[in-house]
Amino acid sequence: xxxxxxxxxxxxxxxxxxxxxxxxxxxxxxxxxxxxxxxxxxxxxxxxxxxxxxxxxxxxxxxxxxxxxxxxxxxxxxxxxxxxxxxxxxxxxxxxxxxxxxxxxxxxxxxxxxxxxxxxxxxxxxxxxxxxxxxxxxxxxxxxxxxxxxxxxxxxxxxxxxxxxxxxxxxxxxxxxxxxxxxxxxxxxxxxxxxxxxxxxxxxxxxxxxxxxxxxxxxxxxxxxxxxxxxxxxxxxxxxxxxxxxxxxxxxxxxxxxxxxxxxxxxxxxxxxxxxxxxxxxxxxxxxxxxxxxxxxxxxxxxxxxxxxxxxxxxxxxxxxxxxxxxxxxxxxxxxxxxxxxxxxxxxxxxxxxxxxxxxxxxxxxxxxxxxxxxxxxxxxxxxxxxxxxxxxxxxxxxxxxxxxxxxxxxxxxxxxxxxxxxxxxxxxxxx
Amino acid sequence: xxxxxxxxxxxxxxxxxxxxxxxxxxxxxxxxxxxxxxxxxxxxxxxxxxxxxxxxxxxxxxxxxxxxxxxxxxxxxxxxxxxxxxxxxxxxxxxxxxxxxxxxxxxxxxxxxxxxxxxxxxxxxxxxxxxxxxxxxxxxxxxxxxxxxxxxxxxxxxxxxxxxxx
Numbered sequence: 001x002x003x004x005x006x007x008x009x010x011x012x013x014x015x016x017x018x019x020x021x022x023x024x025x026x027x028x029x030x031x032x033x034x035x036x037x038x039x040x041x042x043x044x045x046x047x048x049x050x051x052x053x054x055x056x057x058x059x060x061x062x063x064x065x066x067x068x069x070x071x072x073x074x075x076x077x078x079x080x081x082x083x084x085x086x087x088x089x090x091x092x093x094x095x096x097x098x099x100x101x102x103x104x105x106x107x108x109x110x111x112x113x114x115x116x117x118x119x120x121x122x123x124x125x126x127x128x129x130x131x132x133x134x135x136x137x138x139x140x141x142x143x144x145x146x147x148x149x150x151x152x153x154x155x156x157x158x159x160x161x162x163x164x165x166x167x168x169x170x171x172x173x174x175x176x177x178x179x180x181x182x183x184x185x186x187x188x189x190x191x192x193x194x195x196x197x198x199x200x201x202x203x204x205x206x207x208x209x210x211x212x213x214x215x216x217x218x219x220x221x222x223x224x225x226x227x228x229x230x231x232x233x234x235x236x237x238x239x240x241x242x243x244x245x246x247x248x249x250x251x252x253x254x255x256x257x258x259x260x261x262x263x264x265x266x267x268x269x270x271x272x273x274x275x276x277x278x279x280x281x282x283x284x285x286x287x288x289x290x291x292x293x294x295x296x297x298x299x300x301x302x303x304x305x306x307x308x309x310x311x312x313x314x315x316x317x318x319x320x321x322x323x324x325x326x327x328x329x330x331x332x333x334x335x336x337x338x339x340x341x342x343x344x345x346x347x348x349x350x351x352x353x354x355x356x357x358x359x360x361x362x363x364x365x366x367x368x369x370x371x372x373x374x375x376x377x378x379x380x381x382x383x384x385x386x387x388x389x390x391x392x393x394x395x396x397x398x399x400x401x402x403x404x405x406x407x408x409x410x411x412x413x414x415x416x417x418x419x420x421x422x423x424x425x426x427x428x429x430x431x432x
Numbered sequence: 433x434x435x436x437x438x439x440x441x442x443x444x445x446x447x448x449x450x451x452x453x454x455x456x457x458x459x460x461x462x463x464x465x466x467x468x469x470x471x472x473x474x475x476x477x478x479x480x481x482x483x484x485x486x487x488x489x490x491x492x493x494x495x496x497x498x499x500x501x502x503x504x505x506x507x508x509x510x511x512x513x514x515x516x517x518x519x520x521x522x523x524x525x526x527x528x529x530x531x532x533x534x535x536x537x538x539x540x541x542x543x544x545x546x547x548x549x550x551x552x553x554x555x556x557x558x559x560x561x562x563x564x565x566x567x568x569x570x571x572x573x574x575x576x577x578x579x580x581x582x583x584x585x586x587x588x589x590x591x592x593x594x595x596x597x598x
Contacts, residue, residue, distance in 0.1 A: 002571050002583040093526040093565035131510045132566050134579040167460045172469055173509030175564065189468030191507040207462045250528035250569035257570045292527060324528055338527045342564055431535040
C-alpha cells in the first residue's frame with residue numbers, strides 16, 4: 001500500500017522493486033558508480049559537460065532548461081567555492097516521481113550529483129528535500145552516509161583526489177521553496193521568498209557563491225548518459241526532447257501510478273493503454289498534463305506527444321509530467337476552486353500582483369461555484385490573470401494564472417452555466 | 433565556524449543533546465545561519481513546538497535577532513510557535529486527492545473526531561487539518577499522521593488509524 005514501483009519501468013526505475021537497489025552494494029551490483037569512475041578518472045570536466053550537452057538532457061523539474069548548458073554557466077577557475085543544489089522540494093500538485101527516485105534509488109541520485117560536481121567543480125551539494133518527505137530524506141541520508149564511508153563521497157573520491165560532500169537539508173512546508181531562488185533563501189536559513197534575477201544562481205547562488213540548481217530526476221539521468229553515451233540518449237524520445245521521464249498519472253484512471261516512458265509518448269496512450277482509461281466506462285473531460293501549474297487540455301486534444309515542442313502548440317507544457325485525469329462528471333469550476341485555493345495559500349506575498357491576484361481569483365471562482373457569480377466575472381478572472389502574468393519576481397504568479405486561463409479557454413461553458421443557473425450544474429462531480 | 437558558548441547554557445531551554453546536534457549541523461554550512469532550518473527541526477522535535485525561550489536561545493546560537501528566528505518559524509507550515517496536539521492528522525485535499533474523494537474523507541474524519549479542520553480534540557490527542565499536495569497523488573485519498581503517510585484509504589481504514597493513536 002502506498003508508493004509503488006512504476007507500472008512501466010525504464011533505465012531510471014528498472015530496479016525500483018528491488019529493495020537492495022537502495023543500498024550501495026546493490027547499486028554497484030547493477031553497474032552503479034561505473035559512470036562516476038569513468039568521469040572522474042578518464043574525462044575532464046569540460047568533456048562531461050559536452051557529453052551532457054550532446055545528449056540534449058533537459059531539466060525535469062518543470063522548466064525544461066538544457067542541463068549541460070546550465071552547467072556550463074558555472075564560472076571556470078573561480079576563486080570562490082562553487083555549489084550544486086539538488087531540488088528535491090517536489091510539491092507541484094500531481095507530481096510524485098522524485099519521491100520514488102529519492103526513496104528507491106538514492107545512490108543513482110548521488111552518482112548523478114557526483115558527476116555534476118566533477119563537471120562544474122562544485123565542492124558541496126545541498127540536497128533540499130521537502131519537509132513532508134520524511135522517508136525519502138531518511139533514505140537519502142542513509143545513502144550519503146554509506147557513500148561517504150566507502151569513499152564514493154567525501155575526501156579523495158575513488159582515489160582521484162577529488163573532494164565532494166553532500167549535505168541533506170529538510171524544508172518545512174512551503175511550495176515556493178521549489179522555485180530555485182526561494183530554495184536558496186531557505187537554504188540560507190531565511191523565509192523562502194524568491195530573489196530578483198539577475199544575478200542568476202551561477203553567478204550569485206547559495207551563500208552568494210556560484211551555484212547550479214538541478215531537479216532530482218535530472219541528476220538521475222546523468223549516470224546513464226555517461227555509461228551509454230549521448231547518442232544512445234538522443235535515440236530515445238523525440239528529436240527535441242530526448243530521454244525517458246517518469247510520468248505520474250492520477251485522478252480518474254483505473255491504474256493511477258508512475259510510468260517511465262520516452263518523452264513524446266502520446267498522452268492518450270498514457271491514459272488509456274497504460275493507466276487503463278477512466279473507471280466505469282466514463283469519458284475523459286479534461287487532463288492537466290504536467291502538474292497543476294500547466295493549463296488543462298480538453299478531451300479532444302489528447303492525441304498529443306508528451307514533449308514541450310508539441311504541448312506548447314496546444315498552449316500548455318510538460319511541466320513535471322504529473323498527469324491529472326478528470327472524467328465527464330467533473331465540474332471545472334470546482335477544479336478552478338481547488339487550484340486557485342492552492343495558489344492563494346502558497347503565494348509568498350512578496351509581489352502585489354501575485355498576493356492580491358491569487359486571492360481575488362479564488363474569491364471569484366468560489367462565488368461562481370456557489371451560484372452567486374455574475375456575467376462579468378468571467379472577464380474579470382481573465383483580466384486578473386492577465387495582470388498576474390510576467391509582472392512578478394518569479395514564475396509562481398504566472399503558474400497561478402495559466403491554469404485559470406486554460407480552464408476558461410476550454411471550459412468556459414461550465415462557468416457560464418453556473419452563472420446562468422445560479423448553482424452548480426454538476427451534481428455528480430467530486431465533492432468540494 | 434564554532435559558536436561561542438551561549439550565555440544561557442546554564443538554564444537552557446534547548447537540551448544539551450539538541451545543542452550538540454545543532455553544532456554538528458552548523459559545521460556542514462559555509463555560513464552559520466544555513467543551519468537554522470535544521471536547528472528548528474531539531475528543537476521542535478524536543479516538545480513539538482518552538483517556545484519563545486527556545487527561539488531566543490536559537491537567536492543567540494545563530495547570532496541573529498529573535499524576530500528573525502520567529503519570521504522563519506511563521507513562514508513555514510511545519511514549524512509551530514505554540515503547543516500542539518500529540519498528533520497531527522492532515523488530509524491532502526489537493527486536486528488529485530479531491531478527485532478521489534478526499535473531501536468526503538475529511539468530512540467523515542471531522543464527524544468522527546468532533547472537530548473542524550484547524551481544531552484539536554478536547555483531550556489534546558489529535559489536531560485535524562487539510563494539507564496541500566503531499567506527493568501521493570496515485571495513492572489517494574491519503575492522510576499524513578505526523579511523519580507517516582497512510583495511502584489508498586477509505587473512511588473505515590482512516591478511522592482505525594486515528595483510533596490507534598495514543
